[in-house]
Amino acid sequence: MKTYIWFFCAAIGLSACTKESDALQTALQNNNPPVTAPLPVQPALKRGVLYPTSGIQVMGVVKIIQQASGLQVQLDSFSVSAGPDLKVYLSQAATPGNHLNLGNLQSNTGTQYYNIPAGTNLSAYPFVLIHCQQYNHLFSYASIQ
Secondary structure: OHHHHHHHHHHHHHHHOOOOOHHHHHHHHOOOOOOOOOOOOOOEEEEEEOEEOOOOOEEEEEEEEEEOOEEEEEEEEEEEOOOOOEEEEEEOOOOOOOEEEEEEOOOOEOOEEEEOOOOOOHHHOOEEEEEEOOOOEEEEEEEOO
């Protein structure tokens, strides 16, 4: 039985091997490996690190980026403690008050994007906040520069 299993595994392993294309072999012989197009990376116009408030765990970087559709806030390598009714704000201070609500937090983890309204003066909003609107509790803030 062990011999049968060994031969079966060997047959699958050998049948899975395929011959490389002639173009790939030529490229590798000429020390010219094939190139795949990189994904476009948008440079950050502004950026900041997220800091937690008491009792909250958070990590990630906030970036302001220019897309074809306009300016966006990007939460990169992001995670935050779970909470109800979490919103993303552009704010004039490190606490909610004079702010623009960019919308509901899409997820507690992962890279996310939020559109900034056209015509927004970014210099008037030097902070990004993660805020629980229901209980008026600040979860996280970042100073963007």
